[in-house]
Amino acid sequence: MSLLLGWRGCVRHARQLRLGHYGVPVPAASLYRALRPPEPPPALRLRHPAYQFSAKTNSKNVLSAIVSKIRLMNKKYERFLERTFPRFYQLYSTFLKGFQVFISEFKEIRRIKANMSHKNIQVHQLPYREMERLRQFRRDLIKAIPVGILSIPPFANYLVFLLMYLFPRQLLIRHFWTPKQHAEFLDTYHNMRKEAYTEVIDGLIQMSQLVADPKLQKQMLDLCKKVQKGVHPDISELKAVRMLFVAHPFGIQQLKVQQVKILSRVLFLTPRLPSALLRYRLRSHLSELYQLDQAMLKLGTGELSDNEVQVACYTRGLNSVHLHPLACRTWLNQWLALSSSLNDSETSLLAHSMVLLSTNFTFSSNH
Structure with missing residues (x-):
């Protein structure tokens, strides 16, 4: 028993080394870790650039596929309307094209206004085409505002659509006229003046x-x-x-x-x-x-x-x-x-x- 106790004491004494001026005991395991040579850093694992954008590319592909599918369905629907309801299809296509032209013109008006504000110029200083576009858009807007106000109440838009169908000259702006209506309505307006x-x-x-x-x-x-x-x-x-x-x-x-x-x-x-x-x-x-x-x-x-x-x-x-x-x-x-x-x-x-x-x-x- 005394031999066993003596051996344990020697082990404890061997594990406790005294370092520094003050002789602070340091465990042997800590000393080993401190004196162990550093391990080389792990090798960098580089990914191929294609993998970095795989998720983004996949989402774009999915979105593109959805848009293509919608366009295909829309074309089929338009062909169906053209064959089955030709008169309604003419109104539908005229309205769709007119809406696209109106949005495009609205963007152009915003650009002209921004340019006027940036250059601090008045309307009469603009080129002819921009002046004419502003004049036409203002007249269209004055005509469209009452129709927009009538559409505000709930379910009133159905009545407005009916009125626009029955009275296109009075309620629709020129973008939503068919070519035949355009010539006919201009003749009517001229006869009035x-x-x-x-x-x-x-x-x-x-x-x-x-x-x-x-x-x-x-x-x-x-x-x-x-x-x-x-x-x-x-x-x-x-x-x-x-x-x-x-x-x-x-x-x-x-x-x-x-x-x-x-x-x-x-x-x-x-x-x-x-x-x-x-x-x-x-x-x-x-x-x-x-x-x-x-x-x-x-x-x-x-x-x-x-x-x-x-x-x-x-x-x-x-x-x-x-x-x-x-x-x-x-x-x-x-x-x-x-x-x-x-x-x-x-x-x-x-x-x-x-x-x-x-x-x-x-x-x-x-x-």
């Missing part, structure tokens, strides 16, 4: 009696009577009386309220407003038209497509829906020849020229 053309000329004849200068009075009366007889006037005849449209009696601020209402119908503006607001709207629209003309002159009519020329002529009073593109360009050049010679204070002549230059225009008479 054309009803005011005779009243505009009659009003000019009545106001000509107030002109003090006998020579100018005669020139104005001759111009009106020439149009009444079915003759297309020359641009020089309009330029000869331009000074009458600055102040009394033909200036915008001096026009009779009845004449302002008639001209508002020519520009597709509602005449059912207070006279002050009516005059302000007419003046602002004519000023915008004048600025568009200046921007178009900078661009040049040769840079415009046939469709752009047709739209420009229609906006300025001519029914260009069924006119040959060359006839539209001829008329537009005549209009710009007049507009370029005017000042901003003479825009009243532009409003009356929408009637004077478009009433009897034929391509043969000016070619």
Whole structure:
């Protein structure tokens, strides 16, 4: 027993070494670990780059497959509609394309607005196409807002869809018209404003009696009577009386309220407003038209497509829906020849020229 105890004591004594100045005992196992040479680091396991993106690639493949499947199903559905319900398919495809064009145009308007804000420029400083796009979009938005408000109540959208189907001209914007509807509705709108053309000329004849200068009075009366007889006037005849449209009696601020209402119908503006607001709207629209003309002159009519020329002529009073593109360009050049010679204070002549230059225009008479 004593030998066993002595052996254990020796072992304990051997395991307790004294290190340092203070002789702190250190266990032998700890000393062994401290003095053991370091093991080499484990070899790095590199993965092939393809494996790093495998999950992402797989998700993209799945998403692409789903999108392809949806497109295939959509094409089958469209073919089914085209075969079974051709009339409904035409409305469906027109609405779908119109919605895509509207979204694209909305993005373009946002880009134009952001560019204006970034460069700190006004609308009249924009290029012609951007100015025209803003003008068209504003008119479309004014027409679409009431329809959007009607769709807010629960289940009211079903009624709105029915109304849009029954009254597409009144409720739908141009993006959702079929090509046939587009030509038909533009004809309808022009016939509505054309009803005011005779009243505009009659009003000019009545106001000509107030002109003090006998020579100018005669020139104005001759111009009106020439149009009444079915003759297309020359641009020089309009330029000869331009000074009458600055102040009394033909200036915008001096026009009779009845004449302002008639001209508002020519520009597709509602005449059912207070006279002050009516005059302000007419003046602002004519000023915008004048600025568009200046921007178009900078661009040049040769840079415009046939469709752009047709739209420009229609906006300025001519029914260009069924006119040959060359006839539209001829008329537009005549209009710009007049507009370029005017000042901003003479825009009243532009409003009356929408009637004077478009009433009897034929391509043969000016070619």
